[in-house]
Structures are given as C-alpha cells and as structure tokens.
Amino acid sequence: MAQGTVGREKPDARRIVKISLSYGALILLTVVFVAPIVWMFLTSFKTNPESTRFPLSWIPREFSTEGYRPIFRAGSDAPVLRYFFNSMIAASAHAALVVVTAAPAAYALARMHFRGKGLMFAVVISTLFIPHVILLTPNYLIVDSLGWLDTLLALIVPGAAGALGVFLLRQFFVSLPRELEEAAVLDGANRFQIFIRVILPLSKAPLATLAVLSFLTNWNDFLWPVFVTFSPASMTLPPGLATLQNAYNTNYPIIMAGGVVASVPVIILFVIAQRYVIEGVSRSGLKG
Amino acid sequence: MATQQAEQPRAGASPPPGKQPQGAKRERRDFIGASPVTPYLFMAPYLVLFFTFVLAPVVYGFWISLHEWDYLLPGKPFVGLQNYVELFTPGSVTSGPFWKSMEATGKFTLYSAPLLVLVPLGVALILNRKFPGRTFFRAVYFAPYVLGVAVVAVLWRFLLDPNIGLVNYYLGRLGLPDGIPWTTAVPWVWVTLVGVTVWWTLGFNAVIYLAGLQDIPRELYDAASVDGANAWQRFLHVTIPGLRPVLLFVVTVTILASANMFGQSYLITNGGPGDDTRTAIYYIAETGLRQFNMGSASAMSFMLALFLILISIVNFAFFRQRED
Numbered sequence: 001m002a003q004g005t006v007g008r009e010k011p012d013a014r015r016i017v018k019i020s021l022s023y024g025a026l027i028l029l030t031v032v033f034v035a036p037i038v039w040m041f042l043t044s045f046k047t048n049p050e051s052t053r054f055p056l057s058w059i060p061r062e063f064s065t066e067g068y069r070p071i072f073r074a075g076s077d078a079p080v081l082r083y084f085f086n087s088m089i090a091a092s093a094h095a096a097l098v099v100v101t102a103a104p105a106a107y108a109l110a111r112m113h114f115r116g117k118g119l120m121f122a123v124v125i126s127t128l129f130i131p132h133v134i135l136l137t138p139n140y141l142i143v144d145s146l147g148w149l150d151t152l153l154a155l156i157v158p159g160a161a162g163a164l165g166v167f168l169l170r171q172f173f174v175s176l177p178r179e180l181e182e183a184a185v186l187d188g189a190n191r192f193q194i195f196i197r198v199i200l201p202l203s204k205a206p207l208a209t210l211a212v213l214s215f216l217t218n219w220n221d222f223l224w225p226v227f228v229t230f231s232p233a234s235m236t237l238p239p240g241l242a243t244l245q246n247a248y249n250t251n252y253p254i255i256m257a258g259g260v261v262a263s264v265p266v267i268i269l270f271v272i273a274q275r276y277v278i279e280g281v282s283r284s285g286l287k288g
Numbered sequence: 289m290a291t292q293q294a295e296q297p298r299a300g301a302s303p304p305p306g307k308q309p310q311g312a313k314r315e316r317r318d319f320i321g322a323s324p325v326t327p328y329l330f331m332a333p334y335l336v337l338f339f340t341f342v343l344a345p346v347v348y349g350f351w352i353s354l355h356e357w358d359y360l361l362p363g364k365p366f367v368g369l370q371n372y373v374e375l376f377t378p379g380s381v382t383s384g385p386f387w388k389s390m391e392a393t394g395k396f397t398l399y400s401a402p403l404l405v406l407v408p409l410g411v412a413l414i415l416n417r418k419f420p421g422r423t424f425f426r427a428v429y430f431a432p433y434v435l436g437v438a439v440v441a442v443l444w445r446f447l448l449d450p451n452i453g454l455v456n457y458y459l460g461r462l463g464l465p466d467g468i469p470w471t472t473a474v475p476w477v478w479v480t481l482v483g484v485t486v487w488w489t490l491g492f493n494a495v496i497y498l499a500g501l502q503d504i505p506r507e508l509y510d511a512a513s514v515d516g517a518n519a520w521q522r523f524l525h526v527t528i529p530g531l532r533p534v535l536l537f538v539v540t541v542t543i544l545a546s547a548n549m550f551g552q553s554y555l556i557t558n559g560g561p562g563d564d565t566r567t568a569i570y571y572i573a574e575t576g577l578r579q580f581n582m583g584s585a586s587a588m589s590f591m592l593a594l595f596l597i598l599i600s601i602v603n604f605a606f607f608r609q610r611e612d
Contacts, residue, residue, distance in 0.1 A: 019419075022414055022417075022419075025414065026414065026421075026425050029411070029425075029429065030425065030428050030429075032487070033428050033429055033431065033432060033487070034428060034431075036443055036444070036447055036454075036487075037431070037432070037435075037443075039443075039447065039454060040439075040443050040446075043446070051452075052451075052452040054452075054457070055457075056452075056454060056457050100333070101333040101334040101337055102334060104330040104331070104333065104334070105330060105331050105333070105334035105335070107330060108327045108330035108331050109331075112326070112327040112330070113327070114324070114327035114328065117327070120331065120335075123343070124338060127338075127342050127343075127346075129597070129600065130342075130346065130593070131544070131548070131589075131592065131593040131596040131597070132548075133548065133568075133569055133572060133589045133592055133593060134345075134346060134349050134586075134589045134590055134593045135341070135342065135345045135346070135349065136572065136573060136576065136577070136585075136589060137349055137352060137576040137577070137582045137585050137586045137589065138344075138345035138346075138348040138349040138352060138586070139341060139345050140576070140577055140582075141348070141352075141359075141582070142340065142341065142344070142345060142348070157337070157341070158337075158340075158341040159341075160337055160341075161334075161337040161338050161340065161341035161342045162342075163338070163342075166334060191326050191330075192326070195330075216434060216436075219436065220434075220435070220436025220437065220438070221436075222436065222437050222438050222550070222551045222554075223550050223551065223569070223573065226554075227573060227577040227578075237438070238436060238437070238438035238439075238551075239438075241438045241439065241442050241555075242438065242442075242554070242555060244442075245442055245445070245555065252446055252452075255442060255446065256443070256446065258442070259439045259442055259443055262435075262436070262438065262439050263435050263439050266434045266435065266436070267431070267434065267435075269434075270427075270430075270431065270434045274427055277430075277434070278426070278427075278430065278495050281492060281495050281496065282495050282496055282498065282499030283499075
C-alpha cells in the first residue's frame with residue numbers, strides 16, 4: 001500500500017515508517033468507528049440469552065430473527081415498522097417542502113428587485129443565529145392550535161421554515177452567469193418560465209444537496225418529535241427507539257434491531273449520496 | 289443529525305443584498321416579462337412558513353414568558369417579569385433546578401468543545417495528504433454522524449452497560465477494572481457523554497476542516513519551505529492563519545451544539561445520577577412540554593438564548609482581534 005502513495009521523492013526508510021504509522025493510526029480509528037456499528041448489527045441477530053452471555057462473541061452462534069419478529073408483528077406494542085414508514089413519509093415530505101419553498105424564495109432574493117428585499121433578507125438571515133430553544137414552547141402551542149399535535153404535519157412543516165436552504169441556494173443562484181437568463185428573455189420567456197426551464201435544471205447539484213441534508217436532519221431529529229408525538233400512529237424512529245428502550249429494557253437483540261432499522265436507510269443514502277452530504281456539510285462551513 | 293450543527297453558517301461571507309453593480313441596465317432587464325408582483329409570488333410560500341414558525345414564535349415566546357402560562361389551566365394571568373425574577377431568586381421553585389441544569393450544560397460544553405475542536409483538526413490534517421484510501425477513511429469517520437443521536441445513544445448505552453457491555457468486557461480481558469459505572473455515576477457519566485459525542489460528531493468537524501485545508505493555496509507551503517520553515521512552523525504560520533475563518537465557524541458551531549445537548553443525556557444517563565447531567569434544554573423541555581409550565585420554560589429559554597448569543601459574540605470578537 002505504501003508504494004501507491006504519491007511519491008515524488010524517493011521512498012527512504014523514514015518515509016516508510018511515517019507512512020506505516022499514519023496508516024496504523026487511521027486503521028485503529030476505523031476500528032473504533034466501525035466496531036460499535038458492527039456490534040449493533042450482529043447483536044440484532046442473536047438470541048436474547050446469547051446477547052449477554054459471557055464470554056461475549058461477535059458472531060452469533062445461533063443466527064436468530066427473534067429481535068425482529070416482535071417489532072415487525074402487527075399489533076406489536078413496539079411497532080417499529082410503523083415508525084419506519086412514518087419516518088420515511090415525514091423525512092421525504094419535509095425535504096420536498098424545503099426545496100419547493102426555499103428555491104423560488106432564494107431565486108427572488110438572488111435575481112429580482114422589489115421593495116423590502118434588503119430587509120427581508122436581513123431578517124431571514126439573522127434568524128440563523130437565533131438559538132432554536134426559544135421556538136420550542138411557542139411552536140408547540142402554534143402546532144397545537146393548528147390541530148397538528150401528534151400528527152406527521154408537526155414533524156414535516158415547522159422545520160422547513162429554517163433559513164439555511166434559502167441561504168445556500170441564494171449563494172448558488174447569485175453565482176450563475178446572467179447570460180443564460182438574458183437569452184431566455186430574448187426568446188420571450190417570463191420569470192416563471194426562466195426559473196423552471198433555465199435555473200432549476202442548472203441547479204440539480206445544490207438542490208440535491210439540500211434535499212439530502214434536509215432528509216437526514218428530519219430522519220434523525222429527536223428533541224422535537226419526542227415532545228410533539230405521543231401515539232405510534234405518528235411517532236418516528238428516534239422517539240420510537242426511546243420507547244423501545246423503555247419497553248424492552250434489557251432485551252438487547254430487540255433494541256439493536258430497532259437501531260438497525262433506523263440506520264440502514266440513512267447508511268444507504270449516505271453511501272449513494274456521499275458526495276452531496278459531505279459537499280453540503282463543508283459548504284455550510286465555508287462559502288456559507 | 290444534530291440539527292443545530294448544520295444550521296449555523298456564516299452570514300458574513302455573503303455580499304450585501306442591495307448592491308447591484310450594473311444598476312440601471314439590470315433594472316430594465318429584470319422587469320421584462322414580469323409584473324411587480326412576481327417577486328412576492330416567488331417569496332410567498334417560504335415567507336408564510338417563516339412567519340408562522342420562526343418570526344411569530346419569537347415574539348409569542350416572549351409574550352408567554354410574561355405570563356403564568358399553564359397549558360392545562362384556563363386562566364393565564366399576566367405577571368410581567370416575574371418568571372425572570374424567580375430565576376434569580378434563591379429558593380424559588382425554578383431557580384435551583386434551572387441553574388443546576390445550566391451548570392450541567394456548562395460542564396458538558398467545557399469538557400467536550402476543546403476535544404471536538406482539536407481531535408477533528410488532527411484527523412483532517414492526516415486526511416489532507418494524498419494517499420490511497422483517503423476518501424474511504426473520510427467516509428468511515430463521518431458515518432456515525434449520519435446515524436443520528438437516538439441510534440448512537442441507544443447503541444452506546446448497551447456498549448457501556450456496566451455488567452454486560454462490550455467496553456467493560458474488554459477492559460476486564462486486558463486486566464483493567466471492569467466494573468466502571470459508565471452511565472450511572474460521576475465522573476464516569478461525563479466521560480461517557482463527552483466520549484459518545486466525540487465519536488458521533490468528530491467526522492462533521494473533520495469534513496469542514498478538510499474543505500478549509502484544501503482552500504489554502506499550495507504555493508504558500510512551497511514558499512514557506514523555500515524560506516526554510518519546518519513542518520511545525522508551516523503548520524503555525526501557514527495552516528492556522530489560513531484556517532482562521534473555518535476555525536471560527538467550527539468553534540462557534542461546536543460550542544452552540546454542545547450547549548444544546550439533549551439526546552445523549554436523555555437516553556444514556558436519563559439526566560442522572562440525580563439530576564447531575566440534566567442539561568438546560570432537557571430541563572426547559574421538561575418544564576414547558578411535560579409539566580406544561582410554559583411561562584417559566586419560555587423565560588428560561590430566553591435566558592439560555594442570551595447566554596448562547598453572548599458566547600457567539602465573544603467568539604467573534606476573539607477571532608476578529610487575533611486577525612489584527
């Protein structure tokens with residue numbers, strides 16, 4: 001492996017030692033990061049007694065689906081399958097809502113002139129710096145008065161009001177060359193047509209980034225769903241895991257099976273859309 | 289995903305919205321085929337959300353904090369600043385637990401933020417070199433962040449179980465003390481909460497550092513080498529100054545995320561032992577949304593917000609000063 005390292009210089013002894021040490025550290029760190037996740041997967045396929053029997057073993061001696069059966073059964077008191085579909089619906093709808101509302105607003109802020117634009121932009125951006133804790137109680141009451149308590153709407157809509165999407169997309173739209181829009185104007189297109197036919201097709205990457213990040217954020221959100229959902233019909237996986245942990249206390253295969261169900265979709269999404277996730281995260285830190 | 293982490297980009301980098309270089313020419317072009325209403329139609333859907341769930345709640349929350357607002361009772365009498373005064377009155381119902389929870393938040397931030405700023409920087413420096421497999425390692429270190437706090441906390445509570453957990457099991461195999469009460473006794477609970485948080489979010493900060501490192505021009509390092517700077521001097525005089533804006537971002541976001549810690553303590557330690565690890569957010573959420581004492585909870589949330597804003601300002605001032 002060391003040979004493949006970009007080596008403009010000749011590989012001398014010191015260099016080889018240095019490279020081995022770096023790889024050693026990286027691999028050790030990899031074990032620390034991967035082992036717990038592997039342990040979760042393997043435990044979910046053990047029988048309950050085996051999951052805590054000493055000496056602990058990594059590979060299940062007896063492959064078992066005992067951990068999955070109670071949480072997938074209809075009428076289960078821990079309906080993880082239901083939580084799973086709730087999470088899917090909420091996260092997908094949330095991501096769609098963020099993109100559909102943020103994109104036109106960001107475009108107007110990037111390219112159009114209108115009264116109050118400067119003020120609107122300043123107010124929207126300044127809320128990025130407001131600690132979200134102050135929204136907790138009032139939003140609970142607002143969601144309640146809309147009749148959304150203990151429904152998926154409470155998980156889908158309020159979070160989409162965040163300013164991050166508008167901010168990221170505006171930065172991108174500002175950087176697009178104007179000539180494209182000018183050509184479309186000469187062809188007789190109006191603002192709406194330009195936005196749909198010229199701007200959006202050019203913005204697939206940032207739109208995908210925003211959608212993926214919004215999906216992940218919503219899928220993993222914990223504090224808000226813990227307090228605004230109470231019944232299995234509207235509960236998502238994160239609060240569902242908390243109830244699973246309480247209900248099955250020491251039945252670790254069941255609890256780990258719940259963890260696996262909550263992890264597999266986001267791990268798959270991360271593997272497929274890794275570029276967008278990591279791009280999005282680094283962009284939020286840099287170009288802002 | 290730690291929502292709060294992803295939601296704090298720097299606004300400073302954006303150009304002032306009003307400035308338009310080619311003024312008149314653009315003005316004319318913008319209104320071709322567009323009525324003056326068009327921009328507002330584009331803005332409307334987002335503004336409805338923004339007004340309903342961000343702007344109005346800020347005002348509404350302050351209004352609530354001026355009342356004895358019990359969700360379950362019909363009367364909600366106006367009490368002025370009494371909810372705030374009570375927080376500063378020793379012996380009142382809320383002041384003791386509130387400051388205790390602020391102390392827990394402060395401790396957690398103090399213990400976790402330095403590690404979360406420094407360890408990912410080290411990882412990013414290693415990953416910044418070109419070598420086979422670097423994108424693989426980057427993805428592996430980032431992976432726990434994708435899992436979200438609920439999975440991470442439930443998993444680590446199992447791994448750290450004093451009796452049947454994998455961590456104590458291997459400690460015992462190595463001949464070390466194998467009965468450490470990771471989730472039930474001080475100071476171990478802090479080691480647990482900090483360690484789990486580092487495991488969970490290290491990759492997030494590392495990825496941000498990496499992007500910052502890649503923006504530092506290669507020529508600066510070459511020039512420093514020509515001037516005879518060794519690796520440490522290059523780090524001190526090229527890397528650190530080049531990373532300053534990214535460092536400001538990472539420090540600010542990390543402190544705010546740590547100060548907003550909730551899930552780890554809710555699921556791993558249940559705020560215990562006693563209420564030693566019950567953080568401010570935890571106590572505020574319990575007070576407002578479980579006991580429905582919303583007036584007090586709102587007042588507390590504004591106090592916490594004030595602290596967080598002050599910390600951010602101090603941060604900005606510190607980095608600004610260093611720049612001069």
